[in-house]
Amino acid sequence: MPFLSFNTFTVLPVSIVASFLLASCSGSDSETPVPVPEVPVVSSAVFGECGSGAPIQLPCGFPFPRESDDNPLSVEKVELGRLLFYDRNMSFNQTQSCADCHLQEKAFTDGLKVSIGSQADMHARNAMSMTNVAYNSTMNWANPQIVNMHDQALAVVLNEDPVELGWEGHVDEILNRLKSPSNSDYAGTSFSGNTPDYPKMFADAFPDEAEAITLATAVKAFAVFGSIMISGDSEYDKDNRGEVNTMSDSAKRGRELFFGERLECFHCHGGFNFSDSVDHEGSTFTHKTFHNNALYNIDGDGDGIGDGLYPSDNHGLRGFTLLPGDEGRFRAPTLRNIALTAPYMHDGSIATLDEVIDHYARGGRLILPPDPNAGDGALSPNNTSGFINGFVITADERLDLIEFFKSLTDWKFVCRDDLSNPFEDVPKNVMCL
Ligand code: HEC
Ligand code: HEC
The missing domain is CATH 1.10.760.10 (Cytochrome c-like domain)
Structure with missing residues (x-):
C-alpha cells in the first residue's frame, strides 16, 4: 500500500486563506471578494x-x-x-x-x-x-x-x-x-x-x-x-494542454456554447474548477459565492404569486444568514466529472443532464399544481443573477453540450x-x- 516514503515539509512564504473569514454572509450574487491576508503557508511534499x-x-x-x-x-x-x-x-x-x-x-x-x-x-x-x-x-x-x-x-x-x-x-x-x-x-x-x-x-x-x-x-x-x-486529466484538460485528438469536434462545439454569452454558464461555473467558489495558494481573494438558479418559486402566503421559496429543509444560504434574499442560494458546484454524478442539484431533483439543459433553457423550472412545490422558478423574485434568462438551443447544440459535459470526465481520477x-x-x- 505505501506509495512513497518521503514526507519532509517546507514552509513557504505565500499568502494563505484566513479560514476564519466569513466572507459572504450577505450572499449577494455580485459578491465583493474578500482580500486574503499575507501569512506563511505550510506546504508538504x-x-x-x-x-x-x-x-x-x-x-x-x-x-x-x-x-x-x-x-x-x-x-x-x-x-x-x-x-x-x-x-x-x-x-x-x-x-x-x-x-x-x-x-x-x-x-x-x-x-x-x-x-x-x-x-x-x-x-x-x-x-x-x-x-x-x-x-x-x-x-x-x-x-x-x-x-x-x-x-x-x-x-x-x-x-x-x-x-x-x-x-x-x-x-x-x-x-x-x-x-x-x-x-x-x-x-x-x-x-x-x-x-x-x-x-x-x-x-x-x-x-x-x-x-x-x-x-x-x-x-x-x-x-x-x-x-x-x-481531478484534472479529462479530455477537456488534455485539449487545453495542447494534446491533439482528445476532445471530439462535437465536445468542442459544446465548449463554445458553454463559454458563450447565449448560455451564460461560465459566469458561475467558470475557471479551472468550473465553479466561481474556489480558493488556493497564491489567490489573493477568496470567493465565497452562492446563487439562486431558479429551481423553485413556491407561493408561501397563498396569494397565487410565487414568493421565491424553496422546499422546507433546503433554504440554501438563507439557512445561515436568515436573509429572505438568500433563499435558494447555493454554491455553484464544480462540473468536473458531471456525467458520472447524476442526479443533479442540491436535492437531486433533476435526473439527467438533458433535463438540466431544459431547466436552464427555460430560464427556471416550472412545477405545476397540485405539486406542493408548484411555482415558476423563472419568475422567482430571487432569480436575480441576471444570467438565468433562458435561451433557444437546437437539438444538435444540445448534443454538443452533452458531449462537452462528457469531456469533463477524468477516467484516471475515477x-x-x-x-x-x-x-x-x-x-x-x-x-x-
Ligand atoms: C447564476 C449562476 C449560475 C449559472 C449562470 C449557471 N449555473 Fe449551473 N448551478 C448553479 C448553482 C447555484 C447550482 C446548484 C443549485 C442547486 O443545487 O440548487 C448549479 C447546478 C448546476 C448543475 C448540477 C451540478 C450538480 O452537481 O448537481 C449543472 C449540471 C449545471 N449547474 C450546469 C449549468 C449549465 C449548463 C449552465 C448554463 C446553461 C449553468 N449551469 C448556469 C449556478 C449557476
Ligand atoms: C450519509 C452519507 C454520507 C456520508 C457517510 C458521508 N458523506 Fe460527505 N456528503 C454527503 C452529503 C449529502 C453532502 C452534501 C451535504 C450538504 O450540502 O449539506 C456531502 C458533502 C461532503 C463534502 C463537501 C463536498 C463539496 O464539494 O463541498 C465533503 C468534502 C465530504 N462530504 C466528505 C466526506 C467524508 C470525508 C466523509 C467521511 C468522514 C463523508 N463525507 C461521509 C453525504 C455523506
Missing part, C-alpha cells in the same frame, strides 16, 4: 507540479491547494485516511463508511437523490462529488461556515441531524476499535485476514502526538485523504488505485478495465 515526481502530481497548470499549518499533508496521513475513509467500523453501528456515500466509480457521489445516513436518516441533500474539494472556498451545497476539509470531516463524523457516521456520544467506543483492531469486533468491513495495524499507522502519521489515536487525529487523516482527490477501496475488491467503473 505530497503535492508537486506535473512531472515533478512528487507522490501526488497536480494536473499541469493547476494551482497548489492550501494546506493547514496544523495538518500538513504526509504520505502516512494519506494512507491512514484512505483506510478510515473505506472502513465501515468508522460509523457507530458499523454499517457505513464515507465511501458508501462517496463512491469512486461515481466520482465520489452515491447516485441517490438524497443520501441515507448510517442509521437510516434521510439527508436533506444530495451527496456531493469529492472532486477537487481541496480547492473549495466553502464546503457543502450552501454552508458559508465550513471552509476546509478538516471542518467538513469533523462535521460529518459528529453530525446528528441527520446522523451520518454517528460518532456523537460514541467517540471513545469508535476510537477503541482503532486502538485494538485485532481484538475488535470488525463487523463492518471485512479485512480478509489483513487487519490494518491502526496503532502503528496513527503513530507514524502523528509522531508528535502523545496520544496518537484521538478524534482530532482521525479527523485530520480524513481531511488529508479528501484533499488528494484532485480509476486511481490510491483512491480506491483498500479492503475489498470493489468493482471499479467499467471504463477502468
Whole structure:
C-alpha cells in the first residue's frame, strides 16, 4: 500500500486563506471578494507540479491547494485516511463508511437523490462529488461556515441531524476499535485476514502526538485523504494542454456554447474548477459565492404569486444568514466529472443532464399544481443573477453540450488505485478495465 516514503515539509512564504473569514454572509450574487491576508503557508511534499515526481502530481497548470499549518499533508496521513475513509467500523453501528456515500466509480457521489445516513436518516441533500474539494472556498451545497476539509470531516463524523457516521456520544467506543483492531469486533468491513495495524499507522502519521489515536487525529487523516482527490486529466484538460485528438469536434462545439454569452454558464461555473467558489495558494481573494438558479418559486402566503421559496429543509444560504434574499442560494458546484454524478442539484431533483439543459433553457423550472412545490422558478423574485434568462438551443447544440459535459470526465481520477477501496475488491467503473 505505501506509495512513497518521503514526507519532509517546507514552509513557504505565500499568502494563505484566513479560514476564519466569513466572507459572504450577505450572499449577494455580485459578491465583493474578500482580500486574503499575507501569512506563511505550510506546504508538504505530497503535492508537486506535473512531472515533478512528487507522490501526488497536480494536473499541469493547476494551482497548489492550501494546506493547514496544523495538518500538513504526509504520505502516512494519506494512507491512514484512505483506510478510515473505506472502513465501515468508522460509523457507530458499523454499517457505513464515507465511501458508501462517496463512491469512486461515481466520482465520489452515491447516485441517490438524497443520501441515507448510517442509521437510516434521510439527508436533506444530495451527496456531493469529492472532486477537487481541496480547492473549495466553502464546503457543502450552501454552508458559508465550513471552509476546509478538516471542518467538513469533523462535521460529518459528529453530525446528528441527520446522523451520518454517528460518532456523537460514541467517540471513545469508535476510537477503541482503532486502538485494538485485532481484538475488535470488525463487523463492518471485512479485512480478509489483513487487519490494518491502526496503532502503528496513527503513530507514524502523528509522531508528535502523545496520544496518537484521538478524534482530532482521525479527523485530520480524513481531511488529508479528501484533499488528494484532485481531478484534472479529462479530455477537456488534455485539449487545453495542447494534446491533439482528445476532445471530439462535437465536445468542442459544446465548449463554445458553454463559454458563450447565449448560455451564460461560465459566469458561475467558470475557471479551472468550473465553479466561481474556489480558493488556493497564491489567490489573493477568496470567493465565497452562492446563487439562486431558479429551481423553485413556491407561493408561501397563498396569494397565487410565487414568493421565491424553496422546499422546507433546503433554504440554501438563507439557512445561515436568515436573509429572505438568500433563499435558494447555493454554491455553484464544480462540473468536473458531471456525467458520472447524476442526479443533479442540491436535492437531486433533476435526473439527467438533458433535463438540466431544459431547466436552464427555460430560464427556471416550472412545477405545476397540485405539486406542493408548484411555482415558476423563472419568475422567482430571487432569480436575480441576471444570467438565468433562458435561451433557444437546437437539438444538435444540445448534443454538443452533452458531449462537452462528457469531456469533463477524468477516467484516471475515477480509476486511481490510491483512491480506491483498500479492503475489498470493489468493482471499479467499467471504463477502468
Ligand atoms: C450519509 C452519507 C454520507 C456520508 C457517510 C458521508 N458523506 Fe460527505 N456528503 C454527503 C452529503 C449529502 C453532502 C452534501 C451535504 C450538504 O450540502 O449539506 C456531502 C458533502 C461532503 C463534502 C463537501 C463536498 C463539496 O464539494 O463541498 C465533503 C468534502 C465530504 N462530504 C466528505 C466526506 C467524508 C470525508 C466523509 C467521511 C468522514 C463523508 N463525507 C461521509 C453525504 C455523506
Ligand atoms: C447564476 C449562476 C449560475 C449559472 C449562470 C449557471 N449555473 Fe449551473 N448551478 C448553479 C448553482 C447555484 C447550482 C446548484 C443549485 C442547486 O443545487 O440548487 C448549479 C447546478 C448546476 C448543475 C448540477 C451540478 C450538480 O452537481 O448537481 C449543472 C449540471 C449545471 N449547474 C450546469 C449549468 C449549465 C449548463 C449552465 C448554463 C446553461 C449553468 N449551469 C448556469 C449556478 C449557476
